[in-house]
Amino acid sequence: MTTNIPQTNEPHITDAEANLELKEVEGLSQGQIVRKRFFRHVGAVVSMVVLALIVLLAFTSVGLSFGGVRVPGWWQWDWTQNPRPINGGVPSWEHPFGQDSIGKDLFALVMRGTQQSLMIMVLVGLIGATIGIVIGALSGFFRGWVDAVLMRFTDVIITIPFIVIGAVIGSTFGKLGAFILAIVLGLFSWTGLARLVRGEFLTLREREFVDAARVAGASNGRIIFKHILPNAMGVIIVNTTLLMAGAILAETALSYLGYGVQAPDTSLGLIISQNQEAFQTRPWLFWWPGIFIITIALCINFIGDGLRDAFDPRQKRMPSERAMRKSDTAAADAAALRGAEVEDAMSATASVGQAQAPGPDARAPRVEGDTAGDNPDRDRD
Amino acid sequence: MATFIVRRLIAAVLILLAATFLMYNMVALSGDPLEDLRGVQTPNTAQLIEARIRLLHLDVPPPLRYFIWLGGIAGCFIGQCDFGMTIQQQPVLDVLLNSMDQTLRLVTVATLVAIILGIIIGITTALRQYSAYDYGVTFVSFLFYSLPIFWFAVLLKQFLAIGANDWLQRGGQIHWWVIALVALASGLFWMSVLGGDVKRKLITFGLAAASGGLLLWYMSVSGWFLNPRFIVFGLDFSLLAIAVLFLTVALLVTAILTGLKNRRSLFIALGMAVLGIALYYPVNFYLFNPQVVPMNAWIMIASFLVVILFGVAVGHLFGGDNKAANRKIAAWTGFLVFAIMVVDRHMQLWQAYSQSGFIRGRPIATIGASNPGFAQSSFFVQGVDAFTHLLLPSIALMVISFAGYTRYTRASLLEVMNQDYIRTARAKGLTERTVIVRHAFRNALIPITTIVAFDIAGIIGGAVITERVFGWTGMGSMFQNGLDRVDPNPVMAFFLVTGALALLFNLLADIAYAALDPRIRVS
Numbered sequence: 001m002t003t004n005i006p007q008t009n010e011p012h013i014t015d016a017e018a019n020l021e022l023k024e025v026e027g028l029s030q031g032q033i034v035r036k037r038f039f040r041h042v043g044a045v046v047s048m049v050v051l052a053l054i055v056l057l058a059f060t061s062v063g064l065s066f067g068g069v070r071v072p073g074w075w076q077w078d079w080t081q082n083p084r085p086i087n088g089g090v091p092s093w094e095h096p097f098g099q100d101s102i103g104k105d106l107f108a109l110v111m112r113g114t115q116q117s118l119m120i121m122v123l124v125g126l127i128g129a130t131i132g133i134v135i136g137a138l139s140g141f142f143r144g145w146v147d148a149v150l151m152r153f154t155d156v157i158i159t160i161p162f163i164v165i166g167a168v169i170g171s172t173f174g175k176l177g178a179f180i181l182a183i184v185l186g187l188f189s190w191t192g193l194a195r196l197v198r199g200e201f202l203t204l205r206e207r208e209f210v211d212a213a214r215v216a217g218a219s220n221g222r223i224i225f226k227h228i229l230p231n232a233m234g235v236i237i238v239n240t241t242l243l244m245a246g247a248i249l250a251e252t253a254l255s256y257l258g259y260g261v262q263a264p265d266t267s268l269g270l271i272i273s274q275n276q277e278a279f280q281t282r283p284w285l286f287w288w289p290g291i292f293i294i295t296i297a298l299c300i301n302f303i304g305d306g307l308r309d310a311f312d313p314r315q316k317r318m319p320s321e322r323a324m325r326k327s328d329t330a331a332a333d334a335a336a337l338r339g340a341e342v343e344d345a346m347s348a349t350a351s352v353g354q355a356q357a358p359g360p361d362a363r364a365p366r367v368e369g370d371t372a373g374d375n376p377d378r379d380r381d
Numbered sequence: 382m383a384t385f386i387v388r389r390l391i392a393a394v395l396i397l398l399a400a401t402f403l404m405y406n407m408v409a410l411s412g413d414p415l416e417d418l419r420g421v422q423t424p425n426t427a428q429l430i431e432a433r434i435r436l437l438h439l440d441v442p443p444p445l446r447y448f449i450w451l452g453g454i455a456g457c458f459i460g461q462c463d464f465g466m467t468i469q470q471q472p473v474l475d476v477l478l479n480s481m482d483q484t485l486r487l488v489t490v491a492t493l494v495a496i497i498l499g500i501i502i503g504i505t506t507a508l509r510q511y512s513a514y515d516y517g518v519t520f521v522s523f524l525f526y527s528l529p530i531f532w533f534a535v536l537l538k539q540f541l542a543i544g545a546n547d548w549l550q551r552g553g554q555i556h557w558w559v560i561a562l563v564a565l566a567s568g569l570f571w572m573s574v575l576g577g578d579v580k581r582k583l584i585t586f587g588l589a590a591a592s593g594g595l596l597l598w599y600m601s602v603s604g605w606f607l608n609p610r611f612i613v614f615g616l617d618f619s620l621l622a623i624a625v626l627f628l629t630v631a632l633l634v635t636a637i638l639t640g641l642k643n644r645r646s647l648f649i650a651l652g653m654a655v656l657g658i659a660l661y662y663p664v665n666f667y668l669f670n671p672q673v674v675p676m677n678a679w680i681m682i683a684s685f686l687v688v689i690l691f692g693v694a695v696g697h698l699f700g701g702d703n704k705a706a707n708r709k710i711a712a713w714t715g716f717l718v719f720a721i722m723v724v725d726r727h728m729q730l731w732q733a734y735s736q737s738g739f740i741r742g743r744p745i746a747t748i749g750a751s752n753p754g755f756a757q758s759s760f761f762v763q764g765v766d767a768f769t770h771l772l773l774p775s776i777a778l779m780v781i782s783f784a785g786y787t788r789y790t791r792a793s794l795l796e797v798m799n800q801d802y803i804r805t806a807r808a809k810g811l812t813e814r815t816v817i818v819r820h821a822f823r824n825a826l827i828p829i830t831t832i833v834a835f836d837i838a839g840i841i842g843g844a845v846i847t848e849r850v851f852g853w854t855g856m857g858s859m860f861q862n863g864l865d866r867v868d869p870n871p872v873m874a875f876f877l878v879t880g881a882l883a884l885l886f887n888l889l890a891d892i893a894y895a896a897l898d899p900r901i902r903v904s
Contacts, residue, residue, distance in 0.1 A: 161841050
């Protein structure tokens with residue numbers, strides 16, 4: 001790489017960007033870089049804090065009830081009690097979210113619903129991700145008939161809309177409680193992820209480091225788990241997040257249709273379904289559960305966006321002009337101090353050139369739900 | 382190409398067979414179809430159970446029963462479709478035929494509107510990357526992604542339907558502060574979308590705010606929302622408004638496709654618009670008059686085709702050295718002009734419709750797919766009726782896919798705009814319009830076709846929920862009724878139609894892919 005080192009006092013703007021980029025990743029591991037980029041995404045960090053608060057609130061306030069074990073929380077009511085309706089259930093100090101038509105405390109109901117929705121979301125995400133990774137990895141790595149069989153199987157499942165298969169599952173397993181329902185839903189939610197993981201594996205298995213590992217005598221299992229999977233982690237994590245956001249919406253929709261969580265227990269979708277006729281008279285019964293669904297889904301989507309920015313350096317935010325100017329002056333000062341060692345500058349530019357050029361893996365199948373296609377270069381047109 | 386399509390069709394049929402087998406067994410095993418009969422102790426319970434077992438072949442285990450069902454479906458190829466019976470002893474085929482057009486109409490409208498709006502907004506956000514408009518749309522699409530569709534639908538019902546109907550009944554007047562807000566919003570919107578330096582931005586803002594505000598004020602004082610005609614001093618100036626609209630369309634089409642500097646294209650487009658103005662009354666008095674032409678959907682589609690072919694012919698005859706582009710311009714202008722005429726014909730009936738005895742001034746419907754009172758009315762009245770019923774469900778249904786398409790179009794166009802050949806095109810000195818429309822847009826469409834095809838399954842799933850909220854008796858309710866009573870036949874009919882639709886869209890996407898990207902050879 002023969003680079004013209006700019007000799008003027010105003011370095012070219014690309015160098016400023018390069019300096020920023022280089023300074024940012026100097027001496028950091030992959031995980032540290034990802035973490036650093038993630039925490040720079042304001043929306044994602046805020047979403048994570050909000051989500052953590054919601055989880056904390058939901059699980060401490062009304063306590064837990066699982067498999068017959070009941071741990072009480074700090075809130076005075078729970079979702080099974082029917083206190084006397086006060087003033088038609090209008091929100092008050094006693095019942096900040098209001099009460100439903102038979103007097104149940106809406107705060108307790110919404111908290112319990114949030115617990116259920118979160119639990120289903122996490123289970124569906126975990127199970128879907130596990131199966132998706134296994135199927136995608138197997139068919140991408142082994143190709144041939146394994147790939148053909150597994151992908152045709154995926155095609156079959158993907159033909160059935162998730163809501164439709166969810167409804168069928170719900171009408172069979174809904175009575176058995178939210179936990180079983182979540183597990184069975186997870187068994188059918190892996191298709192999109194499997195395709196993406198397969199695409200990722202197809203590209204990665206052709207890379208030199210895989211050949212090197214094979215020459216060194218690594219077994220297939222070792223190549224898959226130690227060499228390819230870590231490199232596919234970005235796609236997997238981002239899409240598992242999006243899968244979870246989809247799962248919470250699907251769960252609430254199923255509960256709304258009557259195929260989700262069943263009556264003595266409750267869920268956010270079920271509360272809305274039970275009370276949608278009362279919108280005119282008791283609007284709070286409708287607003288609170290909806291707001292919680294949206295907040296959770298929005299947080300997860302923003303976290304997914306932040307993760308994508310963090311894992312995919314090609315799609316990063318443009319650094320602000322001030323940051324670039326600052327980096328410019330810093331670089332110029334440093335160069336002046338060093339007496340502008342051309343060697344140094346050259347190697348720096350060269351390595352940055354490598355870091356910035358998207359490798360073949362960056363061009364690999366686009367992430368599902370890929371939203372922010374931001375590239376710093378695009379800004380200058 | 383033919384072998385490719387045949388091979389894909391065979392694969393699609395095999396996938397559909399496997400998927401239906403899976404679904405059939407899952408539905409059949411989801412519960413006990415005799416539950417409602419077992420509960421009651423009447424003397425003839427045993428007979429009823431016996432009858433139902435015979436009707437639905439319940440004595441055959443589900444995996445084998447599937448083949449009985451499949452045999453009935455296979456009869457379609459020899460003209461004897463048998464979708465089986467429902468548990469209420471109705472032929473499923475009848476139920477399906479009654480409910481299919483509603484659902485397909487809803488799904489089609491929602492998909493088309495979502496695609497068109499999503500692509501337009503995606504392109505504008507990509508071209509104005511990192512503007513306030515871009516950030517605004519980004520946030521809104523994240524919000525739309527996270528909306529539970531049923532919750533949003535109930536909100537729409539409350540505010541857009543009941544609220545709007547109340548407002549129309551009060552006379553359809555707009556408060557001055559709403560007008561001011563809308564004017565401000567329209568100014569900011571156009572300023573952000575059109576861009577430019579500070580002076581140009583200020584001028585755009587002023588013009589957009591003023592025209593938006595004035596238009597809204599006029600609509601408010603003239604009662605446009607009750608009767609969408611332009612009436613001044615008792616005279617109908619609607620043709621004037623239509624003429625302005627036609628000419629704007631002509632200018633817009635030319636500006637996008639070849640640029641206004643291309644005089645020949647401009648004159649062709651304007652000629653089509655003027656022809657439209659000249660034919661406005663004849664078309665309204667003859668073609669759109671139910672007493673002269675018994676209008677129906679087929680005649681309407683045929684008229685559109687004739688208009689488009691006429692445009693192609695005009696573009697070819699007067700096209701000069703740029704026949705291909707001019708054919709496109711004339712065809713698009715003709716299509717849009719005729720579409721505006723059709724919309725206008727419907728709007729002429731709006732007042733009569735909303736004040737008829739079935740509607741009583743509350744036109745926006747919240748329940749059902751059509752008002753049975755208009756079953757015998759003309760094509761255009763039914764069109765207005767379909768619009769008022771489709772409005773809310775399709776908004777609810779399109780919101781999520783709309784958000785997706787905007788984001789994909791934006792990402793895809795940004796990706797393309799960063800390619801070397803775009804830089805080359807700019808370096809050649811091509812105008813920005815040519816670079817975007819001719820070089821970038823087409824390539825940006827390629828990934829979007831795939832997304833649209835995938836999305837169709839999601840939209841169908843959403844239709845089940847939307848139909849429930851708005852009380853439609855479409856395929857969604859057929860599916861739910863069947864599922865609730867452990868009756869596989871109607872569920873399978875639903876799934877067969879939607880699954881075939883999804884596979885068809887995937888096939889179309891593959892073909893579109895090949896058409897858009899000449900490097901892809903299908904074989």
